[in-house]
């Protein structure tokens with residue numbers, strides 16, 4: 001497990017991270033979301049041991065990452081700016097990664113290049129942005145490190161490629177010790193991939209939570225209750241985060257499980273009542289409102 005304890009980092013006079021404490025649990029996909037300048041890249045560069053924390057500590061299984069090369073070797077970091085050597089090809093980058101990462105799986109890399117329809121001998125400078133990102137992801141994936149840190153590497157990939165990479169990650173998680181950390185400025189880019197999501201804002205980690213438990217503790221329901229008094233009673237009984245009335249249709253987001261919220265609605269003799277799936281954005285709206293923030297200013 002990677003653990004950050006009270007980690008701070010600034011660049012000259014610019015504070016980038018302040019007192020970040022978090023755990024990156026093994027075997028789960030950790031998403032890091034935050035607007036431009038929130039500190040995502042700084043956090044990933046600190047975790048990968050490229051930067052040294054000014055304050056606090058980052059450990060991998062209790063070993064401080066920055067001081068220990070054996071900890072760093074277990075981490076592969078994919079930067080948001082994909083840069084390759086001049087005249088590099090996917091093939092030559094594979095050879096380079098093989099030198100840098102002893103467990104690099106060349107056979108798998110070659111087969112994945114073929115599956116993703118990437119020409120191994122074509123110069124990377126002539127690839128599109130998305131294709132360069134794909135090669136970067138495949139290189140990182142085949143490095144076979146325990147942790148793969150992806151800095152906005154998923155942003156802008158087309159849906160087919162995203163799905164393919166997602167499936168690769170899912171299969172790998174079942175096969176070996178593998179923990180991807182994916183930073184993005186967009187919540188939507190992370191929604192279908194991550195198990196845990198942390199929200200960074202102006203260098204502070206507002207929260208990091210398990211997505212399923214967040215989804216289970218919140219509920220969005222639509223219902224039509226003909227008796228106005230009973231509708232009022234329902235709203236007073238629920239821990240309402242947001243509600244909207246459109247004609248006779250009441251849409252309410254409330255704390256509590258699906259069963260609890262539905263039971264209270266059923267007691268009010270509705271014409272109908274149903275629970276709707278919550279988007280990640282809706283979950284974040286409620287979580288950040290509790291912390292006193294307006295989510296619209298924090299994420300895209």
Ligand SMILES: Nc1ncnc2c1ncn2[C@@H]1O[C@H](COP(=O)(O)OP(=O)(O)OP(=O)(O)O)[C@@H](O)[C@H]1O
Pocket residue numbers: 011012014015016034035036037038039040041042043080185
């Ligand atoms: N090398 C550097 N020198 C000076 N300031 C820096 C440096 N790197 C980052 N910063 C500053 O630290 C803060 C956090 O930057 P960081 O790149 O970590 O944010 P980010 O969340 O990755 O942003 P983005 O989504 O725009 O990539 C910003 O205010 C940035 O200007």
